[in-house]
Structure formats: structure tokens, C-alpha cells
Amino acid sequence: MAYTSVRPTVGGNRRVFDQGISNGASYDAYARRFQSRPPLMYKWISLATSAELAQLSMHITSEYNPALVAKLLSQGISDAVKGVLIEYNYIDKDYRSTYYSFYSKKGQYYRSDCVRLHFFDQTVKFDDANAALVCPDRELNDHYFGYMVLRPTGIATIGRTVLSPDIRKGAGRFIITADHKVHLLGYKLVIRGFPSMDQHVDISVCAHAACWSILRHYSERYNVHREYLVHEITIMAHEFNPGGLVPSKGLQIAHAERVFQEAGAFPIHIARNATTGTKDHPFYRQLIAYVESGFPLFAAMHSRRHAVALVGYEWRQPVKGHSGLRYAWDEVETLAVVDDNHLPYVSIPKSSGTPYAAEAVDAFIVALPEKVHYPADAVDRLAPALFTLGRAIGLPPKDDTIVRYFITTGSSYRHFAREHASEFDPKLLQYIMTLPYAQFIWVVEFSTEEQWANGRVEARAVIDATASLREQMPLWLFHSRTDALIFDRKQVGQIASGMGGLKLANIGHAGFSRMDRNLRPTQTK
Secondary structure, eight states: OOOOOEEEOTTSSOEEETTTOOSHHHHHHHHHHHHSOOOOOEEEEEOSSGGGGGGHHHHSOGGGOHHHHHHHHHHHBOTTOOEEEEEEEEOOHHHHHHHHHTGGGSSSOOOSOEEEEEEEOTTOEEETTTTEEEOTTSOGGGGEEEEEEEOSSSSSOEEEEEEOGGGBTTOOSEEOOEEEEEEETTEEEEEEEOOBOOOOSSSOOHHHHHHHHHHHHHHHHOTTSOOOOHHHHHHHTSSSOOTTTGGGGOOOHHHHHHHHHHTTOEEEEEEOOTTTGGGOHHHHHHHHHHHHTTOOEEEEETTTTEEEEEEEEEEOOOOOOOOSOEEGGGGEEEEEEEOTTSSSOEEEESSSSSSSOGGGOOEEEEEEOTTOOSOHHHHHHHHHHHHHHGGGTTOOOGGGEEEEEEEEEHHHHHHHHHHTGGGSOHHHHHHHHHSOOOSEEEEEEEEEHHHHHTTEESEEEEEETTOOTTOSOOEEEEEOSSEEEEEOOSSTTOSGGGEEEEEOOOOOOSSEEOOOOSSEEOOOO
16 A cells, blocks of 8 residues: 555544545554454464375465475475475565566566475474464474475476475485574574575576575585575676576586686586596596585586586495405495485486486586695595505505595594594594694595495595695505504605604504594484
């Protein structure tokens, strides 16, 4: 209702509008509208099974395409979800960024507000009279599974979404996650997951969605990264404003690399050898190393004309009797991807033979911190060479060894060692705590076949991730259960002269615990 001014009536405190309201009776009618029930802002739906999500079509209008959304949810989330709170008139900053720059300029009318769905377990109920969420233990956050924004665009309506991997059917075992804050009805909730959304189709494509997902994860996970909205990413991909049509025509991997550069990251573009194809094993070993390091990857599948974000993996069941040196990639069963055509955490097989497999990835971009100078391909070349040096500490035979390597921080490595202090000789533990690591380090783990099956490690090398590619020995530490080599990196040029040996006491265990700290293990519900 449009109005221009408000003035008091003769009756005292009552006011009337200049436009058409000129007596007390009109005012009374107007006031009664607001003394009655307020407009609908929230709606609670109870579920016996996820199949009952079809009810969404009864409560959400067609421009949000609730029927398709309900179908995707019922197929993709577990029956642990027992309640959905529909939040109407939600202002979503990502949709607004495209609305003001694109949809508001179109001849067809588009709403400016969104709908947000919130997912809860069976312990949570909605008190409609008080607009409150109620659960017996008052720990609402423990019973919250995340949210999904629906855009009023008719097609590709799933917007910013963060779901717990625990409720995703078929999600991989280890997933890269961050804590995302949610404000709802005066509650401050936190959901741990990886962000996803559908591409807008008419202004952005799958590559934009993958870039957005990765950058939103970084902004939530690391304070040094700012938040980027969808429309900003469509602009960042080009040297000039591409307008409304150009982004929807596609995005090259070079454009995606530019997005990460503009966002202040330091991207590395790694492409598979065109001659060897899926037999380019170093390519895939680098891929899994970066994912295990907690870095989501922008992955290109040129044969599918598609791009996704790689965000996790799952090990296969241990296989015995394989001879020869093996790597972590050889033990991968599936990869987890965020694909704008699906709900997040799609699990795809490693090997080909299916239309959608990890081996379809033929290039990827990893957005690294500034302080990582020693890349995965250098570690891949160094790791087998360490067997020569490993004679001094008693590495297992090469034919019975599985090599795994990943990036972590020096502080995280110390924290892990402190948690497992009983596994370390006190002298070794003292060196782990006092060596002047750089902020980022590579950890290389060597396991026998039997140890791998039990999540154990025979030996570890700690490599300086800030080292130069020309360094012959970029190590801080190399140890097994019986011996250790300590490297002095305080003086440039020292190699053998800066290396000290350390005999370790037999602690009496079958190997060190494998270090799985960068990704969140899924707990199926």
C-alpha cells in the first residue's frame, strides 16, 4: 500500500492515511488487520520418511520449483531428517547479487526474495505460537542438518546450500568441511559441510558454481579470504564486464584460474598427459594428495564438458598380495564431488566403466596459500628416492610399501603428535615439538600392506613446503619406529653435514597412527 503522510484525528491518538482513509471506522478496519495473525513466515513439516518431502509442493509456490526439489531431496537424503522448517521471504545475498545485476533488468518479473529450508532430526519440534524450535536437551545445534536456499527462477532453483554429509545417501568417507554460521529465529546455529548450489543456467554455468563453492568454503574456513558472491565471480572470470549473455555460454579452465587469482589465492593448473591419458598415474597421485591436504579442487572433465569441485574420497577395502610400490591413489575407491546437477557429496567411482568416474578428470586447479612453494609433483618424485636414505632408519621393503603424502601445518602436526604421545620415543617427541617448521609442511607416510589395512604407519618424512625445487634435501625430519634423521635447515647449503641420527627406544606398538586430520569423517545417520 502506498501512502504519503500520517496525521492525528480529532479523536486523539488515532491516525489516518491521506490516501482514502478519512474516518475512524476506516482506521479501525486497518488496525484490525495487524491485530490478527501476522503473515506466514515459517511452516513446519513433520516427516516419517524422506519420501514425504513431496509435501513441499503444498507450501511453496511454483517459481521455486518445489516438486523437483522435493524429488532430489527424497532421493538424496536419509530418513534421519524428520522435520523441515520452511522460512519464507528469506533475503539471500548470493541471489540478490544476480537479481540486481541481471533478473531485475529482464522483461519477465522475478521475485527478489527466496525460500530457505532447514533440516532437523526427530527430537526437534516447532512451537508455532511462540515461533520457537524446541528439543528436549536444548542442544539444538546437535540436531540440525543444514539448510537449502530456493531461488524464484523457475529452473535451477537450488541456491546456496550447506548440508551435513551425515545425511547424504552414499556420501564418501572423508569430506572437506568448514563451519557455516546460520541465524534462525534468534538462534545461532553452526553446520559443518561444504557449500553447493545449482548453476543459474541463464547467467552462470557449472564452472562458476564450482568456483563459488570453493571460494565460499575458503571464506568460511580461513580468515584471510573474503566472501565472493555469484555475480562477482561471473565478473572476475573476465577482464571486462561480460554482461548477461557471455557467462552462460561457458567458462574455460583459464577463466577459472583467473577467478582464483582475482580472489587472492595462488592457483596451480595441472593437466593430465594427453598421450598416457588415464595411465598418467602421477597426475592422479597429485590429485588425491591435494584433496587429502584439505584443498578442494576445481576439476575439469573435458569429455563431459563439465566442471565439479572435488571435496573428498573413500578408501577401498584393503587388497593383499600386490607386489611393487603402491601409493594412496591406488587405494582410493571413490571420490566425493560437489556437482551442480546433484545434491552435494556425490560419490563417483575411481575407475572407468561407468559414465561418471574419477578418471574422467583430465585437469584440475588447486588454489594454494602463498607460502606453499614445493608442489605435489616434487614430492611425488622425492618420495621413492627417500628409500635410499631410508636404509639408515629401516624403511620396509619397497615391494611391500604404500606411500601417502599430504600438506598440513606445523602446528597441526605437533598437535597430532601430542595426542598420540604414547607412540613416540620422548626424544623424538621433543624434536617434533621444537623443530622450527615453516607454517606448511608435507608429510610423507610409509606403511606396509598390513599396517595400511589397520590404519598404521611404519615411517614418516616431514618436508618443508616452502622449500625450493632445486633443493636436494628439503627435509625437517625422517623417522621410523627405531631410528630418526634430524635435518638442520638453519644454514643454506647444508645437506649431510646438517643431518643428525637418533636411535629410538622400542615403544612396542605395531606402527604409528595414520594422520587423518584434514577432512571430516562421515557418520551416516
